[in-house]
Amino acid sequence: TSNEPAEEETPAAEDDGGGEAGGGANDEPGETVVIGFSAPAADHGWMAAITERAQEYADEHSDIDLQVAEGTNDVNLQISQVEQFINDGVDAIVLLPFDGAALTEVALEAMEAGIVVVNVDREFNDPNAARVTVLGDNYGMGVSAGQYICEQLGDNPDAIVAEIAGIDSLPLTQDRSQGFEDALGECGLDVDNRVAADFTIQGGTAATEQLLAAAPQIDAIWNHDDDQGVGVLAAIETAGRDEFFLVGGAGSVNMMEEIQNPDSIVEATVIYPSTQAADGIALARLVVQGRSMSDLVEVEVPRLVQLYAPVVTADNVEQYLPTAFES
Amino acid sequence: MSGTPSATPPPVESARVEEAALETGGRFASSGLWRNLGLVIALVLLCVVGIITSGPDFVGGNNIVTILRYAAIIGVLSIGMTFVITAGGIDLSVGSVLGLASVWATTLATQTIAANTHWIVMVTTAVLVGAACGLVNGVLIAYGKVVAFIATLAMLVAARGLAEIISGKRNQNLENNGFEAFWRDDFLGMQTIVWVFAVVAVLGWVLLNRTTFGRRTIAVGGNAEAARLAGIKVRAHTTWLYVLCGALAGLAGVMMIARTTTGSSTHGTLYELDVIAAVVVGGTLLIGGRGTIVGTVLGVLIFATLSNVFTQNNLSISVQSVAKGAIIVLAVLLQQQLAARSRKT
Amino acid sequence: MSGTPSATPPPVESARVEEAALETGGRFASSGLWRNLGLVIALVLLCVVGIITSGPDFVGGNNIVTILRYAAIIGVLSIGMTFVITAGGIDLSVGSVLGLASVWATTLATQTIAANTHWIVMVTTAVLVGAACGLVNGVLIAYGKVVAFIATLAMLVAARGLAEIISGKRNQNLENNGFEAFWRDDFLGMQTIVWVFAVVAVLGWVLLNRTTFGRRTIAVGGNAEAARLAGIKVRAHTTWLYVLCGALAGLAGVMMIARTTTGSSTHGTLYELDVIAAVVVGGTLLIGGRGTIVGTVLGVLIFATLSNVFTQNNLSISVQSVAKGAIIVLAVLLQQQLAARSRKT
C-alpha cells in the first residue's frame, strides 16, 4: 500500500542518520529517559510524518519512554498538555508548538522545573524557554525557491510568477512568502498571483483551480507544501495547463517521483525536513543522559540546530528520496 | 401525549409566521418565485461584480466550469443536508464522512486485489460507507433519542479519527485507470462530477417535491407528532433521511477522489459549515417543515461564485473573510425584503 | 426573537418530549438532581479511569488545577452560550470573537502609548470589542430577523478576518507587567483565570435562576409569543443576550491572553463546537426554553477531564477521536436513562 515504503525506508534512514550523527557510543542504551512530546494536529502528511518519525526513533531506542499527547491546534489545550508533562515530572519535553509565542511561558515553567525542553520548528520568543532549539528554515525555503525560479526565468523580467501558499495565518507561511519575495526581487521578478490553500489536498485543488482561472498565462509556480501539492497537480491536470513549471515545498515522496518523471511540470522541490522532531527526541535523550554529539568537539549539545533547506532537482533527487515523507 | 404541548409550540409564534411567510407568503407559487428571485438577483450581482473587476472572461466558459467544478461537491452534500434540515434535523458529520468514504474507497482501490476490479466497486464502497455512517446517526437520533446536533457532532469526530486510522494519515493515491477515465473525463465540456451534481440536484428536487417520501419529510419537520398520529413511521423515516444524507456524503467522497486523484482523511474538513450555510441561505428553514432544492442549488452557486470573484481579484484571505461575512448577511436580508414584498401582493 | 427559529429541534417529536423530560421529569428538583447526577457519574467514571490508568496523582492538586485552567476559557464561553441557547438561539461566533478581542486588546497593549496604561484598559477593550460583536449579532437576529445560525456564522468568518487584518497575522506579544502580575498570578493555588471562571459561573447561575432577566430568557426561548404578550420586549431582550455572550467571549479573550501571553487571530478556532457540545451535554435544550448553568459547568469539566485522561494515556490521536465520539454519545444516553428513570418516580 501507499504507506509501506515509509515503514521500510525510514528506519534505515534513521539508523545510518543516527550513526553518522551520534557515532557508535551514543547508540548504547543509557538510563531510561521519559520524554513528553506534543505537536499540532497531524492534519497533513508532513505533520503526520513528524510525529511518526519521532515515534519510530523512540521505538528503536530501548532507553526512551515517549509520551505522545493528542495533536492539537488549540494552544490552550497544548499548554495544558505541557502542564501535565510537568506534573508527571518527565525528564524532557519535545515541543512543536502550534504557535511558538503562545507556549513560551509554559515552556519556561518546564525549564524552571528542571525539565529539558527541546523546541522544534516553530520558535519560542524567549531563548531561555528551551535548552535546544531545532529549526527548519522557512525564510530559507522561500529564498531557495525564489532563487531556483530566478535561475530559470532570470532573463525574462516580465515573466508571470504565481505562489500557492499554505495556511496564510501561520507565521511560517509569512516567512516563506517573505523569503520568496525577497529572492525574486534579486532578479527583478515579483509574485503576480498569490492564492493561499490550507495544507490540505482539497484546499490545494480549489485554490489552484481559482488561480488558473484567474491567470491565463503563467511561467512558474511555487507551491509551499507538497501535501496540498497533490491537489495542485490534480487541478493543473484537470485544466490541462502545462506552459509553466512548478516548484514544490517540504519534499514528499510523490513530488520527488514527479521530479524524476521528465514530462511532469514539477521541476524541483525545496526540502523542509520531516525529521526535525525525531532529531529533537535524539538531542533530548543525549542532553538528559549527559552525552554530547560525539562528532563535535564540544562536550555539550548545542542550543540551536537549524536544518538546511536544499533544492531537490532531477540531478540530486535519488539522494533525498530515502528520507522523503509520504504525503 | 399530554407531554407534547410542552415541546411543540415553535419558539416564536409570530417569528415563525414571519419565517413561514418568507416561505409561503400566504400563497405558495408566488413566494417561491420571489424567494428564488432574491437569490438569482444576488447571483447576478456577483457576476456583474466579477465582470467589472476581471473582464467578460468571468462569464466565459472556462471560469463558469471552474465555478461549477468547485460547487459540485459542496452541492451534492447540500442536497442531502436539505432533506435532513427540512425534517428539522441537522448533520454536522457530512464533511468527515466524506473524508472517511474517500479513504475507504481508495485503500480498497490501492490494494492489489482491487487494482483490477471495476471502479464501480470503489464507488459502491464509498456510498455504502457513507450510508452506514448515516444509519448510525439516524438510529442514534430516531431511536436513541440523542439530539441530532450531538449525535452527528460525535460522528464528525469519530469518522475523522477512523479515516486517519485506516489511511495512516497518508493520502491514498488513486490507481484505477477505469475510474480516472470515467470520472475525470469531460462530457460536453463539463467534468463528470458536474454532471453528477446536476443529476443529484434534479433527483433531489423530484424526491422532495413530487414523492411521498418528500411529503413525509416535510410533515416530520413541520409537526412530527401530527405526522406520527397520521400514521407516518416518523422514526423509520428519520433514519432513512440520515442514511440518504450519509450516502450522498459517500458519493461526494468519490467526487472528491475524482477531483484530487487521492483519498485523504483531511478531505471535507469544515465542509459542514459551508453546506449548512448554503442550505439556509437557500431558504430552507432550520426549524424544519420547509425545504427548497432550487434555493439550495442557488445558495451553493452563490458561495462558489463568491470565492471565485475573490480570487479573481487577488484579495487577501482576510479581506475575503470580512467581505464574505457581510455578503452572507446582505443576501439573507435582500431575500427577506423580497419575501416580505411578496406577502403584500 | 426571530433568532429562536434557528434553534435546531430534534427531528422526532418523541425525542423532544424525551428531551423535555430530561429537564422537567415531572418535577424540577428531582429531575435536576437526576440530570446532574447523570453528569456527575460520568465525571466520576472519567476520574476513576484516570486514576486506574495513571495513578492517584490524577486527582492530585496539580492535575486538578491543570484541568481547571484548561476548562476555564471554554467554561466562560459556555456560560454565555447557555443563555443564548436557552433563549432558543445559537452563537457560532464566540471562538473568533475571542480571537478578535485578544488581538485588539494586545495591539492596544503593544502600542507604545498604551505600554504604561493600566491593564484594566486592556481588559475593558477586549470586553467592549466582544460586546460590540454581540450587539451586531443581536441586532441582525432580533431586528433584522436573520436566522441566528447564519448571522453568527457570518460573524464567525468576518471577525476572524478582521482579527487577521489587525494583527497582520502575527501574534501580538503582551508587554504589560501589571497585566501579567494580576492575571498570571496564583491565588489560593489557582491561577486568576480559574477564579474568573468560578465567579462568572456563580453570577451566571444567579442571573439565570434568580433574576427577572434569567426568567425572561427562559420565557423567550420557551414561548416567545407568550413572552411578548406578557409585555416582555423580546427583541431588546434577545439583543442583550447576544451582547452578554459577546462580552463573555471578550473576557475569554483576555483569559486566553493571560494563558498564552499573546493575542492571535488563531485563538479560539473551532471553540464554538466544543462550547455548544458542553452546553448541550450539560442538558440545556437546543430548542430553547430550558437552561442549566450547573449542567453546563459539569459538561465543560467532563470534556476537559476527557482530554486530560487522553493525554495521560498517550493513546494514538486517531483512536482518541473515535473514543471521544463514542463517549459523547454514551454520556448523553446515560443522562437520558437517568432522566427517564426520574420521570417514573
Next chain:
Amino acid sequence: MVTDDRQLLRMEGIVKEFPGALALDGVDLEVRAGEVHCILGQNGAGKSTLIKVLAGAHTPTAGRIVLDDDAVTFGSPVAALRAGIATMYQELDVVDGLSVAENVFLGHELATGSVVHRAAQHARTRELLAVLGHREISPRREVATLSAAGKQIVSMARALSRRARVIVMDEPSAVLDSEEVATLFRVVRELTARDIAVVYISHRLEEIREIGDRITVLKDGRTVAAGLPATTPTPDLIRLMTGRTVDPLRAVAAPHDAAGATGTDSAVLEVESLTLRGSYTDVAFSVGPGQIVGLAGLVGSGRSEILETIAGARRADAGRIRVGGVALRAGSVAHAVSTGVGLCPEERKSQGLLLDEPVYRNITLATFPRTSTAGFLDEGAERALAREQIAALQLRPEDPDRVTRTLSGGNQQKILLGRWLAHGCRVLLLDEPTRGVDVGARSEIYALVRRLAEQGTAIVVVSSEIPEVLALSDVVHVVSAGRIVHSAPAGSIDEHGVLDLVMEGALA
C-alpha cells in the same frame, strides 16, 4: 353613540387586515364597568383578533379605542396592561419551562433590582390559586407537567394577578369541564362585584345565559348586533351569528334505537382490560358498527390517554385492542391507521396540524400514499380530494392552498375531521371534537358524525361538555380517575347523574 356614565371602554370601527385576509372590517364594542360582556361569533368571525387588538398584541389597520372617554393607542401589550386591560388568550400562553408562580408574574415579577422575590411570588400565587379553587397546584410546580386545564388555570391566575379594570377571556371554558367552569363563574362574579369589567368569549350559549349581562355579536369581521341583553332567545342569537336557524344538539337528537345501542357481538372495536399506569386502569368496552360511544368525565380523568392508546400513540401496560377481530400491534400508529383507526387529537395545533402547510396537504396527510402512484404524488388528485371535504365541511375560506395557520380555530378543527373522512376509517376516535368550534360548525360536525355512524363507522367521542356527549352518543361510559365507573345508554342518564357518578368515582 350615547355614552352612559357606566361606560368604561369603547372600540369604534376597528379594522384589521392581515396579508391575504381581512380579519376585522369595522367592529364596534362598548363595555361598561362591572358587567360581563359576551362576544359571540362563528369561527373566523374575528373575536380573537378583536381582543388581540384591544390587548395591544395587534395594531389595528383603522379605528380607535376609547378608555374613560379619552382615545388611547396600545403600541404594545405592555401599554394595554398598564391601562388596566388583562387578557387570557385563546391559545395557551404559558411558558412550560417556568414554574407556576413564575408564569403568573411573568413580565411583572415581584423583584427589587431585578432580583426576584420567590417567596413573595409563591405566597401571592398560592392566594390566587386558592381563589380559583386550586390549592392542590403548587406554585413551585413546573407548568410543563400540568394538563391543558391546569395551564388554563395558570393563565387565569396571571390575569387576576394584574391590577386590571377589564379582564378579557377568550374561550376560557374550552379546556375546562363543568366543575371547573362553575369555579370560573364564581370568580367572574367576584370580579364584577368589584366593578371590574369582564369581556367573555365562548361558543357555549348556555354559559352566556348563565354569566353574561350584554352580548355583542360579530359576523365576518363586522358587528351585527351590539349590547343585546343576555336574555335574547337562542334562535335569534344563532340567526345573527350564522344567518341560519339551528339548534346544534336538537339537530342531532340521537335515535337511541336498540340496533345502535347493542351490537357487541359484531363489535368493530373491542377494548379489553386496558391499563396504562398513571393514567387509567382496566378499561374495557366495545363499539359496534354505526355505534357512537361517549366517554364522559372530568378533565384529567385519562380519557385522552385511552383514545391515544387505541390509536397506537401510547403503549398500554396491559390489555388488548381488537378492530374487526384483528388485534392491533401495541404502540404502532401506522398499524392502527392501516387497520382503519383514526384519531382526532385533543391539541389540534400541537398534535394535529402542519400549521405552515396548505390546507389540502393537511387533509391528505393520512391519505397521500393512496393519491400517489409508485411513490409519486398526484397533487391534482389531492386537491380534488381536499375540495370535496372542504365543501362537505363548509370550511371557510374554501381555499385548499390557504396556509393552515391563518385559519380560525374552528376551521382548523374541521380540517382534522376532513383528514379522516378523506381517509375513511372503520373506527373514528374524536377527542374534544367541538373544542372552540362555533354553533354553526358544531351542528355540522354533529350531523357529520351521525352520518358517518349511519355509514357504519364505529365512533368514540371524548368531550368535557357532558350534554354534548349525552346527545351525540348511543352509549355513555363515565370515566373517573382512570376507571369506567358506569356504562349506560345515553338516554337513560342525564348531566347530573353523570356528575354524581364522577364525584363518587373520584372519592372512591
